[in-house]
Amino acid sequence: MKLFYTPIHLFAHKTLITAHEAGVWDRIEPVAVYPFRAGYDITALNPLNKVPTLTLDDGRALYGSQAIVEYLDSLARGGRSLYPALGPARWDALRRLALADIMFEATTQLTTDDDYSEAPRPKFINWLWPKVKRCVATMNADTATEHTFDIGDAATIHALTYLDVCVPKYVPEPVPRDYNWRVGNADLEAWFDEAVQRPSVQFHFQQEYDGDDSAENCAAKVQEVLALR
Ligand SMILES: N[C@@H](CCC(=O)N[C@@H](CS)C(=O)NCC(=O)O)C(=O)O
Known part of the structure; x- marks a missing residue:
């Protein structure tokens, strides 16, 4: 899975918190996107061009952070669900x-x-x-x-x-x-x-992002996802 998100280090992301709580963070490849900077474009994955966007191993995309966190939570194995039982x-x-x-x-x-x-x-x-x-x-x-x-x-x-x-x-x-x-x-x-x-x-709040956050990397990762479809 790839998680396209904006890694501003002063910002604690709900999707990252959920992935970590669920114990699935190690299955996610983060991809940095700055939607308001030139060159970053994920509209081929998400017509809204919004972060977060999660892509699955078959190239499908999930967007709307509520859908993403519920999906990640559903994978919880060894981690804990953040969704209480019905009630x-x-x-x-x-x-x-x-x-x-x-x-x-x-x-x-x-x-x-x-x-x-x-x-x-x-x-x-x-x-x-x-x-x-x-x-x-x-x-x-x-x-x-x-x-x-x-x-x-x-x-x-x-x-x-x-x-x-x-x-x-x-x-x-x-x-x-x-x-x-x-x-x-x-x-x-x-x-x-x-x-x-x-x-x-x-694990991520106030931690500088140490991955490749270039527009070129973002474009390459979008192409990788499209190739899976
Ligand atoms: N309701 C959406 C909101 C996401 C959202 O507003 N993301 C902003 C973060 S800055 C964004 O990607 N904006 C880029 C744009 O609207 O073009 C969600 O929960 O996923």
Whole structure:
């Protein structure tokens, strides 16, 4: 399997956490993709040209991170599943997965369209930013519910590290440049500080990517996948 993803080292990826927890990371070949840099193009695998995209050994592609993590989790052998059995714990994990993923998507929308100097977009920012803040407050409240580490938690780490990486750098007023989700969310901060100590997070979070992250490598790996079809 190949996992096409963006290896920004300050960002903890839900797909990598899940693969590691499931015990299948050693079956995955990582391929670095920077979708917003020239030369990187995975549209032959994923019409959305989005990361993450997972390709299987027969050349089929899975995309939408929710499909990818569920697939990787289904392979869990020797590792642990991040999906609780059918019942209230599962629905809560899936709710928190959605909360974090949709918050992540709102944040990427805010940070991707960053040419605000030409055309300030207060309506756009005022639509999305309150959602992000409400999600963080809900994550803070959710820490009161005892549960074992699950897919919702992996997604929460993913979304919070993305906030740390991108908001101060890219999102303009009215979002404060010094925004820090930890302020006013002490329970979430304490939970996060402990959760990121998990080996499934530590093996890649804040670790420089040491693979080939060139556009040429990405293009060659896309061709390798297409040749399998
Ligand atoms: N809902 C998608 C979101 C993925 C996503 O937004 N990925 C961004 C990461 S920066 C991306 O690839 N953007 C490139 C683009 O939209 O062209 C998922 O969960 O997989």
